[in-house]
Amino acid sequence: MPNQYRDIQTVDSTNFSYVFEQNVSVPLGNGGIIRCNVYKPKTASATSKFPALITYGPYGKDVPYRDFNPKSFAEVASAHQTEHSAWETPTPKYWTDHGYVVVRADEIGIGQSPGLLHVNSAASIDAFADLIEWVAEQPWSSGKVGLLGVSYYAATQWQVAARQPRGLAAIVPWEGFSDPYRESLRHGGILSNRFFSAWYARQVAPNQYGLPGRAARNWGPDTIEGDLSAEELDANRYKAAWHEQRYRDDKELAPLNFNLEDVTVPLLSVANLGGISLHLRGNVMGYLWAGSEFKYLRFIVGRHDLPFYYPEEVEVQRSFLDAWLKGDDRDGWTRKGALPAIDLVLRKGNVGYNNPAAEKSFPRRKESEWPLARTEYTPIFLTPDCGLQFDRPLQQLTRKLSYRALGRSELPDLIRFTSTPFEKETEITGHIVAHLNVSVSRDRWGSTPSDLDLFLSIRHISPSGDEISYTGSAGDPVPVTKGWLRVSLRKTNPQHPHHRSWLPHRDFYSSDVLTVIPNEIYPVDVELWPTNVVVEAGGKLVLEVSSGDTAGSGIWGHDDPTDRPETVFREAEDSPKLRKFCPNDEWNLGGLVDKTRLTDESRPQVFWLRSNGRRKYVAKVFPDYTPDQAGEQLRRLRVSESQIRSQIDNAVQEFDRFLREARAYSHIERFCPSQERIYFPQFHGALADLERSRFSSGYAHQRALVLEAVKPDLRSRRILASAISAIPDSFQHNVPLSWFERE
Numbered sequence: 001m002p003n004q005y006r007d008i009q010t011v012d013s014t015n016f017s018y019v020f021e022q023n024v025s026v027p028l029g030n031g032g033i034i035r036c037n038v039y040k041p042k043t044a045s046a047t048s049k050f051p052a053l054i055t056y057g058p059y060g061k062d063v064p065y066r067d068f069n070p071k072s073f074a075e076v077a078s079a080h081q082t083e084h085s086a087w088e089t090p091t092p093k094y095w096t097d098h099g100y101v102v103v104r105a106d107e108i109g110i111g112q113s114p115g116l117l118h119v120n121s122a123a124s125i126d127a128f129a130d131l132i133e134w135v136a137e138q139p140w141s142s143g144k145v146g147l148l149g150v151s152y153y154a155a156t157q158w159q160v161a162a163r164q165p166r167g168l169a170a171i172v173p174w175e176g177f178s179d180p181y182r183e184s185l186r187h188g189g190i191l192s193n194r195f196f197s198a199w200y201a202r203q204v205a206p207n208q209y210g211l212p213g214r215a216a217r218n219w220g221p222d223t224i225e226g227d228l229s230a231e232e233l234d235a236n237r238y239k240a241a242w243h244e245q246r247y248r249d250d251k252e253l254a255p256l257n258f259n260l261e262d263v264t265v266p267l268l269s270v271a272n273l274g275g276i277s278l279h280l281r282g283n284v285m286g287y288l289w290a291g292s293e294f295k296y297l298r299f300i301v302g303r304h305d306l307p308f309y310y311p312e313e314v315e316v317q318r319s320f321l322d323a324w325l326k327g328d329d330r331d332g333w334t335r336k337g338a339l340p341a342i343d344l345v346l347r348k349g350n351v352g353y354n355n356p357a358a359e360k361s362f363p364r365r366k367e368s369e370w371p372l373a374r375t376e377y378t379p380i381f382l383t384p385d386c387g388l389q390f391d392r393p394l395q396q397l398t399r400k401l402s403y404r405a406l407g408r409s410e411l412p413d414l415i416r417f418t419s420t421p422f423e424k425e426t427e428i429t430g431h432i433v434a435h436l437n438v439s440v441s442r443d444r445w446g447s448t449p450s451d452l453d454l455f456l457s458i459r460h461i462s463p464s465g466d467e468i469s470y471t472g473s474a475g476d477p478v479p480v481t482k483g484w485l486r487v488s489l490r491k492t493n494p495q496h497p498h499h500r501s502w503l504p505h506r507d508f509y510s511s512d513v514l515t516v517i518p519n520e521i522y523p524v525d526v527e528l529w530p531t532n533v534v535v536e537a538g539g540k541l542v543l544e545v546s547s548g549d550t551a552g553s554g555i556w557g558h559d560d561p562t563d564r565p566e567t568v569f570r571e572a573e574d575s576p577k578l579r580k581f582c583p584n585d586e587w588n589l590g591g592l593v594d595k596t597r598l599t600d601e602s603r604p605q606v607f608w609l610r611s612n613g614r615r616k617y618v619a620k621v622f623p624d625y626t627p628d629q630a631g632e633q634l635r636r637l638r639v640s641e642s643q644i645r646s647q648i649d650n651a652v653q654e655f656d657r658f659l660r661e662a663r664a665y666s667h668i669e670r671f672c673p674s675q676e677r678i679y680f681p682q683f684h685g686a687l688a689d690l691e692r693s694r695f696s697s698g699y700a701h702q703r704a705l706v707l708e709a710v711k712p713d714l715r716s717r718r719i720l721a722s723a724i725s726a727i728p729d730s731f732q733h734n735v736p737l738s739w740f741e742r743e
Contacts, residue, residue: 136167463538
C-alpha cells in the first residue's frame with residue numbers, strides 16, 4: 001500500500017561548519033510535497049538572512065559524489081571533495097563559507113520526494129517554481145534566490161526562469177540545453193536515443209522514491225517512509241515511448257515548449273565548445289534569445305564534470321552571484337556596458353584532448369556581442385572531386401556523389417570534402433550552415449529509401465595531416481562541430497523571429513513533414529552547432545556528410561530501430577538477403593587452402609567450395625573469442641573489475657556475435673552484390689563468386705575477394721586476395737596467406 005507521509009526532517013548543528021537540515025518538506029501547489037536539504041551558514045544571530053542557491057533534480061540529493069562517480073570525484077578540486085558534495089551541484093561547504101544558503105531538492109518521485117517520476121516534465125517544473133517561491137519566503141532567506149548547477153540542473157533553469165517565480169534573482173545555467181527537442185531528444189528531427197537510455201538507467205532510475213536496496217548499494221539512504229512494491233514502483237514511473245514522439249507538437253513534447261524571451265532574470269550562460277551533441281547549442285541559444293537585460297555568455301572547454309569546480313571558474317560564479325544576490329558587484333555585472341557580454345575561449349593549437357592542464361593554455365578574449373559583429377560569413381564551395389574551396393568554381397560542374405542511406409556508428413556510409421591547406425591562420429567563430437542538394441534513388445541492391453538522415457561533421461586537420469581532436473563531454477575525442485537533419489523535416493520557417501541566414505529555423509511540427517520522392521533533388525540547409533576553432537597556416541578542414549554517426553559521436557548515438565527503420569531508410573523488405581549456407585548435395589567443403597598457419601589464430605584461414613562444378617572461396621576471418629579476450633576488451637572500455645566479472649559471459653556472446661556476424665558483412669556489401677555472396681556462419685566469413693565479382697583490388701584486370709577482418713580489439717583490416725582470378729585452380733592449393741595484402 002502507498003506510504004503514509006510524515007515529518008522526517010532532522011537537524012545537525014554540530015558536525016559540520018554549517019547547519020545541516022535534512023529532508024525538509026516543501027508543500028506544492030498541487031497538494032503534494034518534495035523534500036530538500038538545507039545547508040545554512042552558522043551565525044550568532046537567529047535573525048540573519050542569506051541569499052539561497054537551489055538545485056532540483058533526479059540524481060538523489062543524498063547520493064554522495066564519491067559514490068555517484070568515484071573517478072570524477074577523485075579529479076575535482078580538493079575544496080569540493082566533501083561529505084556533502086553531490087554530482088553537478090554547488091558544494092555546500094564552499095558556498096555557506098561565503099554567506100549563502102544551499103538548498104538541494106529531490107525532484108518529484110526521486111529520493112525522499114514521493115510522487116510520479118517524470119523527469120523534465122511540466123509538472124516537475126511546476127514543483128521547481130513552487131520550491132523557489134517557498135525558499136524566498138523562509139525566515140532565513142533574504143528573498144533573493146539564485147540557480148547554479150550543471151547539465152540537468154542547468155537545463156531546468158531555463159524552463160523555470162521562463163515561469164518568472166517570485167524571488168528568482170539570477171541564474172547560472174552551466175552547460176545546460178535550453179530546447180529539450182532540438183538539443184536533447186532529437187537532433188535535426190533524428191532521435192538521440194543512446195544517451196537518454198543509458199542516462200536514465202544509470203543516473204535516474206536507481207534514485208526512485210521507494211526503491212529497495214539503495215543503502216546496500218552505497219547509493220544514498222533507503223526511503224525513510226518505506227520501500228514500495230514492484231507494482232507501486234512501476235505505477236509511479238512515467239512511461240513514454242519517446243521514439244514515437246517525433247514532433248514538437250506531439251502530446252508528450254508540446255508541454256516542454258516555452259519562449260526563451262520569457263527569461264528576464266540576469267543570467268550567466270556557460271557553454272562548453274566540446275559539448276557538440278547535447279548542451280552547447282542550448283547555452284548559446286539561451287543567451288541569444290533570452291529577454292534578460294543583463295545577460296552574459298562564457299565559453300569553456302574540457303570535460304563536462306570538471307570545469308564547474310575549477311577554482312577560477314568558481315570565482316566567476318561567485319562574482320556574478322554576489323553582484324545580483326548580495327549587491328556586491330566587484331566586476332561590473334550590474335552596470336550596463338561595464339563588462340563585455342561574451343567571454344570567448346580560442347581553440348588554437350593542438351593540445352590533445354582530456355588534458356585539463358593543457359586546455360587551460362587556450363587564450364581567452366572578450367567580445368561585446370554574439371555572433372561577433374565583425375564576422376565575415378564566407379562561402380566555401382563543395383567540388384565534384386570532394387574538395388572544399390573558397391573561390392567560386394569557374395565552371396559549374398555537377399556530379400552525383402552517392403552513399404547508402406542507412407549507416408551506423410560502426411559502419412557509416414559517408415563522403416568527405418577536404419579543403420586545400422589554409423594560406424594563413426584563420427579563426428572560425430560562430431554559426432555554420434551547410435547548403436546541400438540531396439536526393440534518394442534506387443541502389444544496386446534494389447533498395448529505394450523514402451527518407452534520408454544527414455549527419456555532418458567538421459574536422460580540423462593539422463599541417464602534418466593528423467586530425468586535431470577536442471575534448472568531448474565524456475573526455476572523448478570530438479571534431480570541431482556536428483550537425484544533423486532528417487530530410488523529411490527540411491522545411492524552414494523564414495517568418496519566425498529567430499530565423500537568420502546563418503541559423504535556419506525549423507518548427508519541427510507534424511504539419512511540416514514533407515515527402516521525399518526518389519530522384520527528386522532537394523536543397524537543404526543543415527545547421528551545424530556553434531563553434532570556435534583557429535586553423536593555422538597549412539591546416540585543412542574536412543566536411544563529412546554521412547548516413548549515420550561517425551567518429552566523435554561518443555555516447556550520443558542515433559540508432560533507434562523504430563526511429564530509423566530499415567523499411568524507411570533502406571526498404572529492407574525488398575532487398576536481397578544474405579542466404580545462410582546449409583551443406584547439401586550441391587555443396588562440398590573442399591578443404592583448407594593453406595595449412596601452414598593453423599596455429600596462428602590472428603591469421604585468416606581460407607577454404608574453397610565447389611557448387612555445380614564452379615569454385616567459390618570462403619575465408620574464416622575471426623579467431624575464437626574467449627572470456628579472457630572479452631575481459632581485455634572490457635578493460636579497454638574502462639569497465640570496473642567487479643562489472644567485468646558479472647558481465648563476462650554476456651560480453652563474450654555480444655562481442656562474438658557482433659564482431660563475427662554483423663560488422664564484416666555490412667562492409668562486404670559494398671563490393672560484392674548479395675546475389676553473388678553466401679553467408680557462411682560455420683566459418684564466420686563470406687564467399688563471393690570470383691568469376692563475377694565486380695571489385696578491383698587495384699591490380700590491373702584482376703578481381704579480388706574482399707573481406708573485413710575485425711579483431712577483438714575492434715581494429716579492422718581489409719584483406720585482399722589478389723592475383724587469383726586468372727588461375728583459380730592454383731588458388732586451391734598453392735596461394736599462401738602471405739599473398740593477402742593488409743591495408
